[in-house]
Amino acid sequence: MPSVPSSPDLAHLLSHAERRVVRRLAAVLAEEDCTVEEWRVLSLVGDGRGHPMSEIADHALMPAPSLTKLVDRMVADNLVHRRPDPHDRRRVLLHLTPRGEDLHRRTAQRVHADQARLLDETADGGALAHLLLRLTSAAGTPLAAIAADAPHPAAADVPQPAAADTPRTAARHTSG
16 A cells, blocks of 8 residues: 655655546546546547547647557547548547447546545635646746746745856857
């Protein structure tokens, strides 16, 4: 049994929570014979708009080759189908089949009910989900942009090297 983290290391705490939440999600999805990866595809494509594979790969947190194999299996299982993008014939968009729509509806009900129970246990009125969205956004911001826009008090205490002080820049200035 994994231990509960003893330090306030944010990355460790988030990883620990993510593993437990995904394990719980997998158990809920198994009741419908669906995997977490399939659910991630269904949950995005379930909006009926059709999505390109690159967008689905980002949403499903999968590399493109692995997603292609998964989608091939889902096509063979008659859950999704590919259509050419009407605006760019070089791209294909993924859509749910009627069978995929049915699986999406059933799994979405189960997933949302379980997530509501889980969030109710935190008794935070949805603040956790909101904070995680903000954290995800902030973590995606390059550190240089953060320092330039709003220096954090702790960041102001850290000496920043001048451009000429970095090994790469110094090498450029001395090589000729």
